[in-house]
Amino acid sequence: METITITLNGREVSGHPAMTVLELASESGIKIPTLCNDSHLAPFGACRICIVEDERSGALMASCVTPIAS
Template identity: 65%
Template sequence: MEEITLSLNGLQVTGRPGTTILELAQQNDISIPTLCYDPHLKPAGACRVCLVENEATGVLLASCVTPIASGMVINTESPKAIEARRTVVELLLASYPDACLICDEGSSCELGKIAFDLGVAEVRYSPMRHYYPIEDTNPFIERDLTKCILCGKCIRGCQELQEVGAIDYAYRGFDSIPATSLEVPLEQSP
């Protein structure tokens, strides 16, 4: 297979066909934030936190799902990409619990870490929060859907790794949640 050559943050780099922009960046020690990406799962491009700019076209691309192509001029830190990431994070935080930016989870919270790295200290958007009770009846899993950002990792993990498909998205739009069929408790799901 012939290697693909492109520009990544001003460097000429090569990669194999089928490699995503995110994978190529990681191979070249370039960090791109992600929330929905997991190397063990098929990429979904759901969160849009990994946006980068193709300066050849001016288009923002979700780096976790976009395969590299010859002649791309990718900038992972362009002002356009950074501003788009900030907006995405602010929108996620607008639907998140009030105390997110000052919580005790610190660096173990990926959303909080990305918000900090992007300099998001306050949210410009009106709060659009849902409050759900913590589900802790299952002895192995505790779910707090109030903090769910709809990244889909739990759903894809259940489908792709466990091959069970016990959960999927329920409802639409702002009311979407990961749920079991008929919303039965997890321990009663298939």
């Protein structure tokens, strides 16, 4: 299966294309605060507590709904 490697908090981590930034961070032991993230609900990014910045573009995005990308 294809893997994508991204940098989170200065650390290179890898995951599969269907993962969100929040899922990969959690799996890698990197804490991103959340409020509305619940395993019983589909992610929808409403609370915006899990906002992360793409350092290349400066864009702010909800990590719970943003798929990882190289």
